[in-house]
Amino acid sequence: MKSVVFIGAGNLATQLGLRFKEVGIPIRQVYSRSLESAQRLGNLLSTEFITELEELAQADIYIVALADKAFHKVLSQIDFRNALILHTAGSIAVSELKQYSSNYGVFYPLQTFSKQRLVDFSSIPICIEANSDENLRAIQLLAEKCSDDVREINSEQRKSLHLAAIFCCNFVNHMYHLSAEVTEKNQVDFDILRPLIKETAAKINEMHPKQAQTGPAVRYDENIMNKHLGQLKGEDLMKELYARISKSINHYQNK
């Protein structure tokens, strides 16, 4: 079994590290610039943790799970001795690893990760890419231990997935947040919306979002929409979003 070192100890490294542990992939070491993060994840994965790059151990595979802006700053300090380097980022092309090793690829689990919440890894799509067939096979073996849904996705496609995920995850969650702002302002418990949130997401398993769309903006019912804008008096950001998203719904439903 190949040995793995994690460079980075954030949400993704945590969840991926736990999955590796669960399926028996040996984790040699964890690096983070922050002692607190390094120690926490090292403890969790029962492995060595370091905060200095000079102490980086030799391994078969390095998993890079860094914030985009730290990416090159950290990697340029490391001599990888041509070990296999995998990055886990949606928005970084595979070719950006070329300067650090002759063996490199991408291991991108398409999911939202929080430290506090364990996810069911077996159904998470893992998007893989590599600089050679041999490396692709090695990554595939690793990925298939972690998930039942492994797909070869090139850098361009992955970039578009990362953008799509902003819409269907980050922006969706913000819509939840705005709905909480509305109910809480009116002394209604946010929890009353939970079945609606659940069903809205569940529908998407059976139909395309275009077919699933409901609400006043589909038929551009200005009577209801103006009532809603009136209710948002004083909340300029929300009002603006209400109007623009309604316009966008109407545009894309009739495209």
Add this chain to the structure above:
Amino acid sequence: MKSVVFIGAGNLATQLGLRFKEVGIPIRQVYSRSLESAQRLGNLLSTEFITELEELAQADIYIVALADKAFHKVLSQIDFRNALILHTAGSIAVSELKQYSSNYGVFYPLQTFSKQRLVDFSSIPICIEANSDENLRAIQLLAEKCSDDVREINSEQRKSLHLAAIFCCNFVNHMYHLSAEVTEKNQVDFDILRPLIKETAAKINEMHPKQAQTGPAVRYDENIMNKHLGQLKGEDLMKELYARISKSINHYQNK
């Protein structure tokens, strides 16, 4: 058992009618202006269907499930003989029924309904309101047959729930739609996003959306955000939404 007549035969009337049937509430008749809708729902509920208001049967309870703009136009043509009238709309105050009967109230199931998809009614919050304690008890009995989650919600609160539902259902679904636009344009199957959509919604059962928020807009990472705006070249509506929702995320996360 009190007898019920449905005025309206759309998505909500369909789902509610099926639930009534399931739990044994007798449905006397279904009215719709459209013969096709009336017939479809009449057949589904094994009951009489009519398209002329003069043929409306006498019943203990009339359930009004009409589009907002047809509401008064239809109701003003009916002599309800002081039977109990319930409307099912989020955005209409209970008092708007006053002119039609001395017994009236609201029966508002907070959920998104499509004709093609059966929902688990027992967990749908039903928001009730009435013009008297006696009518409230009658509505409560009816609602508790349909759902385990019945709540007394006044007209102001219901109005805010209706608005909140636009954000966490209609707008959320539109974000799904936009993510599909992005993936499909780049020859990636939309289905790869389904686990992410599921997890994003599931998180909300455990945490408040403010805590669940992730992504570049939280830390206002302009580097990634500008990359994404570049990818949306030529898609002006989406670009505009990307920028404004990101701004709103940053505002509400730091509020």
